[in-house]
Structures are given as structure tokens and as C-alpha cells.
Amino acid sequence: MSIKSKFNQTFLCLFAVVIFISCDDFNPQDIQEDQEQISKAVSEISQAQQSFTDSYAAMDESARQMDDLNGFTGPIIAQNRACDNFELVLDPNTTFPALLTLDFGDNCTQNGHVFTGKMQANFDGLIFEEGKSMELTFTDYTVDGLGVEGVYRLRNIGNNADEQFNSEHNIIDGKLTDVDGNVFSYSGLTTSTMIEGQATNWATDGQDGLLDDVWQEEEDGIYVNSEGVTYTIKTTTPTRRAVTCEIPVSGVVEFASESLSAPISIDFGDGTCDRKVIVTMGILSFEMDL
Numbered sequence: 001m002s003i004k005s006k007f008n009q010t011f012l013c014l015f016a017v018v019i020f021i022s023c024d025d026f027n028p029q030d031i032q033e034d035q036e037q038i039s040k041a042v043s044e045i046s047q048a049q050q051s052f053t054d055s056y057a058a059m060d061e062s063a064r065q066m067d068d069l070n071g072f073t074g075p076i077i078a079q080n081r082a083c084d085n086f087e088l089v090l091d092p093n094t095t096f097p098a099l100l101t102l103d104f105g106d107n108c109t110q111n112g113h114v115f116t117g118k119m120q121a122n123f124d125g126l127i128f129e130e131g132k133s134m135e136l137t138f139t140d141y142t143v144d145g146l147g148v149e150g151v152y153r154l155r156n157i158g159n160n161a162d163e164q165f166n167s168e169h170n171i172i173d174g175k176l177t178d179v180d181g182n183v184f185s186y187s188g189l190t191t192s193t194m195i196e197g198q199a200t201n202w203a204t205d206g207q208d209g210l211l212d213d214v215w216q217e218e219e220d221g222i223y224v225n226s227e228g229v230t231y232t233i234k235t236t237t238p239t240r241r242a243v244t245c246e247i248p249v250s251g252v253v254e255f256a257s258e259s260l261s262a263p264i265s266i267d268f269g270d271g272t273c274d275r276k277v278i279v280t281m282g283i284l285s286f287e288m289d290l
Contacts, residue, residue, distance in 0.1 A: 038264050038279060039288060041231055041255060045223050046290055048176050048186040050246050051143050052136075052152045054113050056169075057243075059121045059136060061111075061210070062086060062102060064201075068095055069123060098123040104141075117141035130158040147177035150187075157191075165194040171221075188221020188233065195240075213243045219253065231257040236265065245273035247290055 063069040068090055085103040090096075099122055104115035117140040125132035136152040151172040160166055169190045177183050196214035205212075218235040225231070232255070239251025248268040256263040267278040275290045 035279070035281070035286070037229070037257075037259060038255060038266075038281075041223060041225060042266060042277070042288075042290060044176070044184045044225060045186060045221075045233065046247055047146060047178075048171075048174055048184070048223070051146050051148050051176060052150075052169075052171055052174065054143050055119055055136060055138070055141075055148060056152055056154065057210075058110060058113070058115065059100065059102060059119060059134075063100060063121065063123070063127075063134075064210075066100075069098060069100065069126070096123060096125050113144055115141075115143055127154065127156055130156050132156050145179045148174075149176075150174035160193060165198055167192050167194075182226040184226045185224045186221060188219055188223075190217050190219045190221075192217045192241075197243075211243050215241045215243075217241055217248070217251075229257060229259045231255050231260075239268060240271065242273065247273075247275060247277075249273050 066088060068088065085105070087101045087103075089099045089101075091098065099120060101118060101120045103118045104110075106116055108115045117138065119136055119138045119141055122135045122137075123132075124134075127134050133153060133155040135154075138148050138150070141148050151170075152174075153168075153170040153172065155168045155170070157166045157168055169192060171186060171188050174186045175183065176185070192215045194213060195216050197209075197212040200209035200212055216238045217240075218238050219233060220235070221233040223231045223233060234254050234256075235251065236254050237252035239248035239253065241248045249271045250268050252265055252267050254263055254265045262282050265280045267280070269276060269278070277288055277290060279286055279288050
């Protein structure tokens, strides 16, 4: 259901008495403002996270097709890179650290995304080895029209007790600029556990070996919108993210800010990739499309 700008405040106040909340807590204008704020926040945070994720995916796809970076003895020909020019610089004695630069030029459409500019990845080892990491940086870079700055760091933290792959994804000083020149920022640490798709990879199944991956994630981050309002973000129920869906398909994330009348939770649903979420503000809930 959607929140209406006009509703029966008397009924809400009577209901509030039952749960010991005063009528002063129900201000239609505050609720409407909170709804608008959280809609914008969820949209911009999703854009930020997806931009870094798409950037990592493009770099990872290239790296997995190079024998020095994938751990296999023979080269795997880079069949799936559409238009990036690349340069790989290796330590002459130990291979690592290795620096891979992808130059997308003024316009490159690859796997359904449009890239411009350059990004560099610094590898300190083979990323599937525990403790190894990869760090992405960007130069005059955009993905799908969104300017991306900052650092994206992926670290392999080893398998859990169920032998599922665990990793940390750290976005540091992320800064995003949209096509209208609006600037917002996001920094956060997400811990991911691969719960499906670990038995397949690029070498065994090609692209299908990457697209069947499903992750369980927990996030702790800070977002500042284009008006300078700061929000904290924390996962309260681990989210489920499929590689083939741009947003989580289940799980709950809580947002808090001094600008909000109360913390707000976002429930990503029952596992369906439909871009619908349930937003809860106090005793009120409504569905929203991202």
C-alpha cells in the first residue's frame, strides 16, 4: 500500500494509545518527508553500490581471463571483453603485486553497461587465496553515466565452517556524480558469503559460471546525500544478493539519521527480483519500487 498525504489522524491516534505512543508522534508532514527522504536515500545508495559492483565485475571478468591472474598454467583468451584496452604490469620476479589497467576510452558498452575513462586494479596475489586482496581506483571514470571516485577493496577472508567462500568489500570515500551534476557519497564495509555457485567458475562454465553466484551479505555504512544529510546504514537481517539482480532480493537494512523522525527499515522481500521493497516507519509500512 502507499502512504496518502491525507489520512485519518484521529484513527491513528486512537490506535497509538493502545501501544502507548502519543498523538504528537503522528505528523502527516513528517511522515511524507521521511518517505521522500528514504526513497531518495535507497535509490542513491543502490546506485552507488551497483556502480562499484559493476566496475568490479568488469575488472574481475578481465582478470579471470588472464593466466597470470587466474592461477591456471595456460592463457585463457579474453573472448568477452568488448572494447577496453588493457595493460598488465607484473612484478618481474614474483608476478605480484600486479597492476591491471582497463581503459574504456570515451564510450564502451560491455555486458549491458556503458563505461568511460580508466580503472586500475592492484592485486597482491591470486584473489581466490585466503588473505589476498584487490584494490580498484578510478581516473575520469563513469559507469552508466554515473561518475565514480574513491577506492573499492576486495579481500578474501577465507571459507567458513561450511566451506563457503567469505569476502570483505570495502568502499572507501566513494563519491558519485549523476548526469545532472548532483554529488552524493557512500562508504561502507560489506561482508559477503557465497551461498550458491561456488562449484562453478569462468574456467569451467564461462560466463554462466559467474552468473549463478548468490551471496548473503551484511553491511555497515555511511551515506551522505546531495543535500549533505548523513545517514547510517546497518543490516539487521542478512540480505540475499544474486549476481543477476541489481538489488538484494531479501533481507532487512535499517537507516538512521537526525533528519528522520525515527529509524526506518527496508525489507527487500521474499527472494523475487522485482525491485519492490517494504519500508517500515514506526507502526506504518508501505511498498516502494526502487
